[in-house]
Amino acid sequence: MTLFTALSGQPASLTQPGQCQRVYQQLHGETAGAEEVARAFIRTQLAQLRDVPGELPEAPEQLPAWVEQRCAEVAQAYADYLEQRQQGQSRRYFQNKAHALYFLQRVAPTKHVDGAWLNGLLRYWQDPRFDGLLTTYLEELGDGEAAQNHVLIYRKLLSEHDADSDAGLEDSHYLQGALQLALGLCAEEFLPEIIGYNLGYEQLPLHLLITAYELSELGIDPYYFTLHVTIDNASSGHACKAAQSVLNLLPLGEGRADFYRRVADGYRLNDLGLGTTAVISRFKLQDEVVAMLERKRTFGQHMHSDYCRFEGQTVNQWLAQPGQIGAFLQALEDKGWIKRNQDPADSRFWQLIEGAGAAMFGVFSGYEKQLLHDWIAGEWVSSQRVPPVRPGRGSRFSREQHRPADPDTQALVDSLWNLSDEQQLQALIPWLSARRHCTPAGLYATRRFIQLRARLR
Template sequence: MPVAVKERLLDLIDKNHQNYCDIVNYFMNSQITQHAKERKAAIFLRKEIQTLNLDSLEFPLDLNKIPEWLCNDNKVQCSEYQLYKDRRSSGGEREYFKNVSQAFEFLIKVAPVKRVDGAWLYSLVHYWNDPIFHELIQIYVEELGLGLAKSNHVSLFDDLLVKLGLEHFVLELEDEYYHQPAIQLALAYAPPEFIPEIVGFNLGYEQLPLHLLITNYELNELGINSQYFNLHITIDNMDNGHADLSIKALEKIYKKFKDKDSFIEKMKIGFALNNKGLSSRQIIKNLNSEALVVNILKRKALVGNVIHNDKCKFNNRSINEWLSEPNLVEEFVELLIEKQWIILNQDPEQSRFWKLISHEEGKMYGVFNATEKQIIHDWIAGDYFKQSHSKYKKVSSTSSAIDEFMFSYLADGELETLQQQISESGNLAVKINKLLPYLAPHAHHKEAGLWCTQRFVDYLFPFLSEKKSSIH
């Protein structure tokens, strides 16, 4: 390893990270060792736990009451969803996303947490030879799609972002959107002392929330492929899905712990960690289309601040001058609204700015891609299309699954070497321990990770291998 690279890695390991995005990048860095990540995870989790407020958290301290408590919560969520559907069938409007743009914004802002889906269970795969962890490990490999790209949750969500043209927006997110992902990744590398917290976190995360049901409904209605969200509805069920497996795992692991009260208390802490960071409900409540539009225009300003005609001036500034400083863009947008180049809550065709960017004869035609124009269109239209579901410019839904990974001509031979090592070894423990690093959050959705997940499933869960074949 080059000296400069090694020094950078040592700096990352020792650094007292001040923001969550750095912490996420740390855990997703393939060059940092498992041991270093475990040390970082323990330090970070202890700090997070210190700031928890458990007083207002409703959680049964009697193990026998937990299944009934969770079942009752599930019934409440389903009842609330039925009331939602009743409101919609009676003519009520969408309650989460009034247009495609708002749905886009939601998908952008939940991307950091969706890209680590299931990560909190990764540390448990290292206990593969202990049957009491098998239910939780099963949940993890099912989150990984049993090694199939078209079923791997991270692959599914990344594929959705790419097809909608949203992946670049994620790079501009504020640090607060990385708080919950940082927690999930810390649990992914947590040392054994945090097993009760992982069990508790998983118990909370695998329940069926109302927001997931409504999100799935409204995305589908807007023409956006909701397969990722629908998949979570079907597999997180209380009968035989992940919620059921979570309870079975809890009961088995609980029996092994000598200090029962301590286990329950630590599990409650893990359950409470679900509430750290921005929730989906909070994100939906705070959707801000104008801020998204301003960010788009700021990005365009970086390359467009010298190419406009200086004859057109607003408040004695040319367009080039307005775009020369990103901090002026928001004021410039307000000025365009004031001068009625943009007329909000009306048909966008009434706005001069929209014609400039959307009509072939417009001087800015081609500057904005289809996704950016959709966002700008919906922001301008606002409540204009409020009573009509048919006039939204819908995003084409695709029913095609992610293409199976093909041979990469740029591959470094790592997978071939690994395949040879696995085939040559007759020791199951050796085989599995070679696979485990590729099941990590940063690797499982890539070519080698998918292959390793399939082999891991073949070795540990043969009955799931049969399920995988039926998916094919």
């Protein structure tokens, strides 16, 4: 059975293991038949919404006021949150830094295709009714500047904490990213749904504000999130443009009601899959430590000496069979190698992991070490407070002119040489796709696209 056949069946077909991840990889990889798969995937997702109540106002003309009201409610809720924190309440979302990194990893498939649902609208660059949507998309791409490209900012964030692995991700973590890619490939057939999805995605949510605040407290640069706080504002940002775009593209004739109904369907697509708070709430530190060590077990089961025995078994024996990690950790505790609820530096197990001279130096990634650190530390609180991190401004990104020559960029420049401005613009559009826009050639293509579009308008 082909992937398309599976997606064309009943909605229950999405229960197949790895279905969303396979769609995500096929669409992001721009493989043959991607558009056909995308159409089937969108239809399948829309079928899930039949019993989901709508949130949009009855009349589209009420959208601007509706957006402003929602923004005011979020602002008040955030003010209440800040007051609660000032009164001594603990963080609402993240128990510790490992929890925050867990969240950043689990939402990465969606963040790595930020804005992809608007990609197919580039073909309408001459139509002023699409200006707000195209401006939104190009700003997601950082207008061709690496320091402002949202995908590159997020990749940099994960890389800084050595948390850019996809180990531990579930199929549900790929659903929204796959949906965004699918919408971006089917602009002509699903235009109302794309406009509605954009309306929902570009609203300023409370969780974005709280996430940025708590990431900063944990020593994690919140710039990716604070950037979205500013550009998604209801006054002049993406939220405002999203509402105005609905009105700009709403038919004047008898198709008006059906168009707006489909906009509402697209808006509700945002509710599918795991939302931010659902991802956060699924974190269980003990379970994540065990799952992480279980994933690494097969790599380490023959790598240890037989000098040390715990409960009568060598380390290799403990790692030989699945399902023994929890008991092995308890054996390490019982023998004093792990001292829970104390400074991890006091645990012999941690001393084997951390530091250039550690016996297991390099075995664990930054995220994996953070999991172990926070699990051992437990209720112990470091006396050295982590200073809040102020949002960056992309200054750590090197400018493109300081990088080695990129062969794709040079080939693209050469291919445009004898083309007219309009022909160049059309040739650049494929380089603004979700897969390519964050490459050096894609960044160049974005800047050139903006330049040519301004000249030809």
